[in-house]
Amino acid sequence: MSLELQLVLLLWGTLVGLDLVSVPQMMIARPIVAGPIAGAMLGDLGAGLQLGVLFELFQYDVLPMGATRYPEYGPATVAAVSAAHGAAGALGLGLGALVGLVTAMLGGLSMYIVRRATARAVHAVTDRLEAGDARLLVRLHVSAIARDALRAAAVTAAGLGFAHLVRLFLAGTLPLRGVTLLGIAAVAAALAAATAGTLRVVGRGASLAWFVAGVLGGTVLVWLR
Amino acid sequence: MTRARRPPLGRSLLRLFTVQGSWNYERLQGIGVGVAEEPLLRDLRAGENGAAYRAAVARGAHFFNAHPYLCGLAVGAAARAEHEGATPEQVERLRSALCGPLGSLGDRLVWAGWLPVTSALALIGVALGLGLDAVIGFLVVYNVGHVGLRWWALWAGWTHGVRVAVALHQPLLQRAAAWSGPAMALAVGMALPLSAGYLGGAFTGWAREVLAVATAAGCALLWWGRGRLTGLRYGLALLAVAALVGWLWR
Numbered sequence: 001m002s003l004e005l006q007l008v009l010l011l012w013g014t015l016v017g018l019d020l021v022s023v024p025q026m027m028i029a030r031p032i033v034a035g036p037i038a039g040a041m042l043g044d045l046g047a048g049l050q051l052g053v054l055f056e057l058f059q060y061d062v063l064p065m066g067a068t069r070y071p072e073y074g075p076a077t078v079a080a081v082s083a084a085h086g087a088a089g090a091l092g093l094g095l096g097a098l099v100g101l102v103t104a105m106l107g108g109l110s111m112y113i114v115r116r117a118t119a120r121a122v123h124a125v126t127d128r129l130e131a132g133d134a135r136l137l138v139r140l141h142v143s144a145i146a147r148d149a150l151r152a153a154a155v156t157a158a159g160l161g162f163a164h165l166v167r168l169f170l171a172g173t174l175p176l177r178g179v180t181l182l183g184i185a186a187v188a189a190a191l192a193a194a195t196a197g198t199l200r201v202v203g204r205g206a207s208l209a210w211f212v213a214g215v216l217g218g219t220v221l222v223w224l225r
Numbered sequence: 226m227t228r229a230r231r232p233p234l235g236r237s238l239l240r241l242f243t244v245q246g247s248w249n250y251e252r253l254q255g256i257g258v259g260v261a262e263e264p265l266l267r268d269l270r271a272g273e274n275g276a277a278y279r280a281a282v283a284r285g286a287h288f289f290n291a292h293p294y295l296c297g298l299a300v301g302a303a304a305r306a307e308h309e310g311a312t313p314e315q316v317e318r319l320r321s322a323l324c325g326p327l328g329s330l331g332d333r334l335v336w337a338g339w340l341p342v343t344s345a346l347a348l349i350g351v352a353l354g355l356g357l358d359a360v361i362g363f364l365v366v367y368n369v370g371h372v373g374l375r376w377w378a379l380w381a382g383w384t385h386g387v388r389v390a391v392a393l394h395q396p397l398l399q400r401a402a403a404w405s406g407p408a409m410a411l412a413v414g415m416a417l418p419l420s421a422g423y424l425g426g427a428f429t430g431w432a433r434e435v436l437a438v439a440t441a442a443g444c445a446l447l448w449w450g451r452g453r454l455t456g457l458r459y460g461l462a463l464l465a466v467a468a469l470v471g472w473l474w475r
Contacts, residue, residue, distance in 0.1 A: 024242040025293060026368050027340070032347045036360045049351055052360070053420055056348055060413065061447075061456030063336055071457045089427040094464070101460045118249035122256060129286055132279025134263050137286055141260045144247035178471020180428065184436045185467035186460070187424045191417065192443025193456025198413045200451060201337050207410040214414020218349075221415070222422040225353075 001042070001085065001164075008041055009078055010156050016074035017107070017152020021064075022145050029074035031055030038081040047084045051077055051096045057190035058104075061197035072107025075152060076100040079159025083166050091171065094182025097189070099166055103159035114151045118144045236264040237300060238379050244296045252288045258296055259286025265304035265383070281307040284316055291324050292331020294374045299323045301382025302389040309386055319387055326393055330402060335374070338405025343367040345412035352419035439463065 012034075020029035027033060032052045039048015055077045062070045080100030084092035121140060122129070128136050174182065202211050244257035262285040269278040284303070291299060299320055306316050343363050350359025381392035392398075421440075428436055443459050 021248060022243065022246040025245070026371065027344075027364065030344055030363075032344055032351070033360055033364060036351075036357055040357065045357065049356060049360075050424065053348055053351055053423060056344060057417075057420055058456050058460065059344075060341065063332070071455075090432075093424065093427060094467070097460060098464050101457055101464070104457060105461075115249050118247055119251040122247070122249055122251050130283050132281070132283040134279075134282045137256065137259050137263065137282065141243070141247045141256050144249070144256070145243060148246065174468075175471060175475045177474050178468065180432050181435075181467035181471045182464060183427055184432055184439060185463040187421075187427075188436050188439030188443055189456065189460035189463045190424070191421055191440045192447055192459060194413070194417060194420075195440075195444045196447035196451070197456060198341075198410070198417075199448065201341075202406070202410045205406075207406040210407040211410035211414040214411040215417060217411075218415035218418035221353075222418050225422070 001082070005042065006082075006160060009038060009082055009160060010153060012038060012041065013075040013078040013156025013159070014149060014153040016078060017072065017155055018145075018149050020072060020074055020152075021111070022148045029072075031059055031073050031077040034074045035077040035081050038078045039085075042081065042085045044081070044085050047087075047092050047096070048081050050093060051080045051084055051100065054093060054097060054186060054190045055080065055100055055104075057194035058101075061193040063197075063201065069108055069112055071101075071104035072111060072155065073100070073104050075107055075156040075159055076104035078156060079103045079163045082160050083163035087167075087171060090183025091174070091179045092183075093186045094174075094179060095166055095171060097186030098170075098182070099159060099163045102162060103155065106158055107155045110151045110155050114147055117147060232304075232383055233264045233267070234301075234379055234383060237261050237304075238297065238376060240264065241297050241300065241375055241379065245293050252286065253290040254293070254296060255286050255289045258289045258300055259283075261296065262300045262304050265300070266307060269307060277307075280313065281316075284313060284320075287317070287320070289320060289324065291327035292335060294335055294371060295327040295331045295378045297375055297379030298327060298382040298389060298392065301379045301384070302386055303382075305383050305386035311387060315387065319389070323389070326390075330393065330398070333402050334398075334405055335371075338402075338409050339370050340367065341409045342405070342412045343370075345409075345416035348416040348420050349412075352416070352423040 016029050016034045019026060035052025036045060036048040039045045055073045059073050064070060077100055080096035083099040084096035087095055125136060202208055240261040244254055244261055247256040248254060259282060263282055266278055266281045269281055303316055303320055306319055343366050347359045347363035382389055385392050425433060425436060447454055447459055
């Protein structure tokens, strides 16, 4: 993969990471968007869609409420598509999942670190904020956004680096059964995460019946196809 | 009492798109809310050497936590209250009182409703072969709701001021909140088997049986181990086991 393509992916991953919390939350951070766009950039839309669907399912395990810590699947999906690029089927899914899940964990940790750094920056100027210094307020806000952009870039860069290593050292060495099992593990974990995450939100109330109806309807559609 | 002739709601709305940019563990969304409110407070700069303006800016940046798309309601309401001469205590009480309802309503309406519904429709679209069109459709449809909600919140906050609770009882909002749960359950429920079929296409024979068993085991483990086991951890553990078995079973 050329350096230019890597840089384009880095830029996309940074925008995706920035979108998750900071600006503008238009949901390009959702894997179902981040993945296919990354795939289109690489000329491999199929891998992008596949990894986009896979990580969108993992995303259903996460409700980004309040101060909870959660994995960041946007830049992770970009890195995963980079790892899966050119590796069809189960191999692409397995390698992509490995890279994506590790990057998502790193992304979650990095958000915690940045939020603490911003809290320190706010704490340091509390007196001036209490005096109503509007310029300082805006400067503090903009610098926090810049900090988050740097964080997103760092996470994407780390993910792309890990993807490169995985492609280099793991892709060609796995036996066929290993490839299949890795792919199965990726898809099974994603489906389980999505089902359990959705059921947690749905609960035991009336929505459960709607969920069952949806599963039945979807199953019929799969069968008809 | 100072009335803004033409409130710069557009500028405030643009800033609201960055409301969580300075999210932190000390004031949560406070700084972002203060930044978004500041353009609406500029009329207060006249008189008393801008003391009213500076005091209002300082209050605007205090601790705040709600759903980001509905922060505009608090921004508009607090700014209007400042213009109408509400006391600092009234403004602080208004902001505190809005945190819980705006957080809970937004979470139900967006995080557990509109977002999973539209993303599930995108998954269904991709699984049915719509490809990139499904993704673009998701972005457009989701953001019509997203931008509309942000604009409505700011407008309603500015219109109602301290009586902003009226806006939260809008019948349309209540109906949307009531329907978001069932709609989400139906859409995601439908997306799950279709996604399984889409991703499972890469496997045949014994691999499909192993996939079904690993998925069922994962559902059970994640359900009973909730709070301790997450999808990410289960995924990493399963990948490690798969890699190990793959190496041994050559």
